[in-house]
Amino acid sequence: MVLLIPALSPAAGHWSFEPLDPGQEPGIDALVRKTLDRQGLRQAPRADARTLIRRAHFDLTGLPPSALPGAAEWSSEEYAKIIDRLLDSPHYGEHWARHWLDIARYSDTKGYVYAREEKNWVHASAYRDWVVRALNADMPYDRFLLLQIAADQVVPAGSPDLAAMGFLTLGRRFLGVTHDIIDDRIDVLMRGTQGLTVACARCHDHKFDPIPTRDYYSLYGVFQSCAEALVPCGPGRDPVLEGLVRKNLEIRTKRREEQMERTRARAADYLAAQRELSKYPEQGFDQILDANDLNPFIVHRWTEWMRRNPGIEISGKVLNGPDSPCFVPDEHIANIELYFPTGVITELWKAQGEVDRYLVQNPAAPAHATILTDRNEAAIPRVFLRGNPLNKGEAVPRQYLGLFGNQKPFRKGSGRLELAAAIIDPCNPLTARVMVNRIWQHHFGRGIVATPSDFGAQGSLPTHPALLDWLAAEFMRSGWSLKHMHRLIMLSDTYTQRSDRVTDQESADLPGLQQALARFTPHRLGFEEARDAWLAASGHLDLRVGGRPFPLFAGGNHRRTLYATVDRGNLPAVMRVFDFANPDLSIPQRSETTVPQQALFSLNHPFVVEQAAALVKRLPAGAPPMERVDCMYRLIFQRDPADGERSAALGFVAAGDSPVMGRADSAGKADPGSGPRKTLTSWEQLAQVLMLSNEFMFVD
Numbered sequence: 001m002v003l004l005i006p007a008l009s010p011a012a013g014h015w016s017f018e019p020l021d022p023g024q025e026p027g028i029d030a031l032v033r034k035t036l037d038r039q040g041l042r043q044a045p046r047a048d049a050r051t052l053i054r055r056a057h058f059d060l061t062g063l064p065p066s067a068l069p070g071a072a073e074w075s076s077e078e079y080a081k082i083i084d085r086l087l088d089s090p091h092y093g094e095h096w097a098r099h100w101l102d103i104a105r106y107s108d109t110k111g112y113v114y115a116r117e118e119k120n121w122v123h124a125s126a127y128r129d130w131v132v133r134a135l136n137a138d139m140p141y142d143r144f145l146l147l148q149i150a151a152d153q154v155v156p157a158g159s160p161d162l163a164a165m166g167f168l169t170l171g172r173r174f175l176g177v178t179h180d181i182i183d184d185r186i187d188v189l190m191r192g193t194q195g196l197t198v199a200c201a202r203c204h205d206h207k208f209d210p211i212p213t214r215d216y217y218s219l220y221g222v223f224q225s226c227a228e229a230l231v232p233c234g235p236g237r238d239p240v241l242e243g244l245v246r247k248n249l250e251i252r253t254k255r256r257e258e259q260m261e262r263t264r265a266r267a268a269d270y271l272a273a274q275r276e277l278s279k280y281p282e283q284g285f286d287q288i289l290d291a292n293d294l295n296p297f298i299v300h301r302w303t304e305w306m307r308r309n310p311g312i313e314i315s316g317k318v319l320n321g322p323d324s325p326c327f328v329p330d331e332h333i334a335n336i337e338l339y340f341p342t343g344v345i346t347e348l349w350k351a352q353g354e355v356d357r358y359l360v361q362n363p364a365a366p367a368h369a370t371i372l373t374d375r376n377e378a379a380i381p382r383v384f385l386r387g388n389p390l391n392k393g394e395a396v397p398r399q400y401l402g403l404f405g406n407q408k409p410f411r412k413g414s415g416r417l418e419l420a421a422a423i424i425d426p427c428n429p430l431t432a433r434v435m436v437n438r439i440w441q442h443h444f445g446r447g448i449v450a451t452p453s454d455f456g457a458q459g460s461l462p463t464h465p466a467l468l469d470w471l472a473a474e475f476m477r478s479g480w481s482l483k484h485m486h487r488l489i490m491l492s493d494t495y496t497q498r499s500d501r502v503t504d505q506e507s508a509d510l511p512g513l514q515q516a517l518a519r520f521t522p523h524r525l526g527f528e529e530a531r532d533a534w535l536a537a538s539g540h541l542d543l544r545v546g547g548r549p550f551p552l553f554a555g556g557n558h559r560r561t562l563y564a565t566v567d568r569g570n571l572p573a574v575m576r577v578f579d580f581a582n583p584d585l586s587i588p589q590r591s592e593t594t595v596p597q598q599a600l601f602s603l604n605h606p607f608v609v610e611q612a613a614a615l616v617k618r619l620p621a622g623a624p625p626m627e628r629v630d631c632m633y634r635l636i637f638q639r640d641p642a643d644g645e646r647s648a649a650l651g652f653v654a655a656g657d658s659p660v661m662g663r664a665d666s667a668g669k670a671d672p673g674s675g676p677r678k679t680l681t682s683w684e685q686l687a688q689v690l691m692l693s694n695e696f697m698f699v700d
Helices: 028-039 049-061 076-088 090-103 124-136 141-153 160-169 178-194 213-224 239-265 267-279 296-308 316-320 333-339 342-361 416-424 429-444 465-477 482-490 510-515 527-538 573-577 596-604 606-617 625-637 643-654 682-691
Strands: 226-232 368-374 382-384 392-395
Touching (some): 049 076, 076 090, 076 482, 090 429, 124 160, 124 368, 141 160, 141 368, 141 429, 160 178, 160 368, 178 213, 178 416, 213 226, 213 382, 213 416, 239 267, 239 333, 239 342, 267 296, 296 333, 333 342, 429 482, 465 482, 527 606, 606 625, 606 682, 625 682
Antiparallel strands (some): 226 368, 382 392
C-alpha cells in the first residue's frame, strides 16, 4: 500500500510540514545500515540473552523480569514470544501510560486554587486508568486522540470513554482565568499531537514557524465555545451522591434565576456602562462584587451582544432569550462564576465542593469525568492584540492551522470534532511522525528528532529522515497500532545490538555511535521504574491495576508508582530529585541528572532500607552462605554471581554485622518523623548495596 498525500501550502517550507515520503526500502535495518554505510560504520553484534530480555521487560512494562531462560532455551523465536507476552501483559499499558501522562501534564490536583474550591481533581484517576486500558487494548492511535479531544461527540452518555477528555481538562486552574486555561489546552494539544509550539503565537505571529496569531485565535475560539461538565463515566448509583448533586443543582438554578432577574432589572444601567467601558475590567478577579454592583463581566457580555446585533431595540423577548446578555448558562460553576456576586460564588463553589469531595474520598463512588461540551452558541473569536484581552482586533474563523493549505471554517458546534478530524487525518504528516518519534525515543533514549514536542524550525533535524517517514507510513498502514510498532522496532537488529564498544580499537566516541544507531544506548531507570524494581526484588510489589491514588510512601502501600499521588502544588521532594515530570507543563522527555540527593535517598530512606530487609527474608533460611548469595543475585540481577563477586560477598557477610548510623531524607536532612533507624545486618547491607548498584539501576 502506498500512501498518496497531497502537497501542503507552499508557505510551509519546512521538512516536517512536507508530505510523507515512505520510499520503497524494506524496513528499519535496511534504512539504518544505508546511513551507517555512508558514514563508514557498522552495527554492533547482537546483545546476549539476559541483556535483551531485561531490556525488553523494562522497555515494555517498566518491571524487571522475574526469571530468565537458560541458554538452551534461548533463540530468536523465543525472544519474539517474550515480546508478545510482554505486549499482552496488563503492565504494558501501565508503563506506557506514564509516558503519555507526562505529555498530558497529569496531576491528581489542580495546583493553587482559592480556598473555596476543592483542590483535588475528581476525574484524574479515571483518566489515568482510561489511558492504561486504551494502551493495553491497542486502541488505534487515531481513535486514542479522537476520544481525548471529542469523546463527548462520539460516545454515548455514561460511556467509560468519556474519561479520555481528562487530556484537555486536567491542567492547572490558573485561578479561573479563562484565557490561560484555553492557552494551556491549545499548548498540550498542539505540542502533544503535532509537535508544534502554537502557543508562541498568542501575542504575536510565531517568530520561526508559519503560524500567525490568527491561527492561534482560530483554535482559541474552538475552546472558547466549550464548557466544562462533570458527568458519570461508569456504572453504579449512589443515593448520597445523587442527593448532593440535586442540592447543588437546586442552589445553582436559584442563583442563576436571581442573577438573570437582577440583570434584566438594570438593563438601562448596563447600556449606559457601554460609554465608559474602561471602568469595567473584563476579568477582575481581584474585585469583590456586591449584588447591587454592575458586574464587569456582564457589562462586556452586553458589549458583545450589541456588536452582534447593531441597531439594539431592547424588548422583553431580547431580555429573556437564551442568547440574551442577561442569560446565565446552566453550566458548572467553573464556567459561570464571573456572572455572580462574590458571596454567591463562594456559596456555589461550596455546594460543588461537597460533590467533589464525596467523589474524591469515597472509592466506591461511581467514576466521573470532567469533559468539555459545546455551548449552544459558538463564539466568534477575535485576535487579542499583543495578547491583551482588553484590546481586541479582527474576528477570525474557527478552523485548523493555515500552514496545511486552504482551511474551511468549522461548522459543527465549537468545531472541536472537526479539529480532532484534522489532527488524525492521514493527510496530516505531523501526527504519525510525532508519535512514532516518541515511540522510538522511549526505546532508544533519543528520538530520531531530538526535540519530540517541537518539529518546527527551532526543533532538531531528524538524524534519519527516511527512517522517520518509513515508520510513520508503516504506523498508518498498520491501522495506527502502537503494539505493531513496538514489535517492529524491538525485533530489529538495530534494537537488539550491544550497547558497548566491541573492540578496543574501535572509536572512543560511543555517544556518536549510539546517535548514529551503531550501538544501543543504555539508560538509567526512571523514578517509577526504580521504586517498582526495588519492590519487585523485595517481593512486596502489589500488581493490582487501576484505582485511586495513594501517598508515595504511605505505610504498607506497595502499589506501582504510577498510582502514587501527583500533587501539582506540593510534589514530593524525592520525585523532584529523581527528575519526575513537572505536572504544570507538557513534558516530552525527562531530564536525567546525577546529584548527591539521589544517593542520599537510596542510602538512607526507610523505604529503601525496608526493601533490602525484606529481600533478605526471601533467602532460603538455614542454607549455606554461598547458596544465599547466589539467590540474592538472582533476585536482584536475574543472574548468578561471578566467582569474584561471590567471594567478595561471602567475605563481606563473614566479617559480621556493621552498624549503619543516622538517617536522612531525600534532601540530605534529618528525618525526625520516623524515629531511630535500626542497625542493618551485614546481609541487609549487602542487599542494599546491590540494589543501588549501576547494574541494577541501568538498562543496557
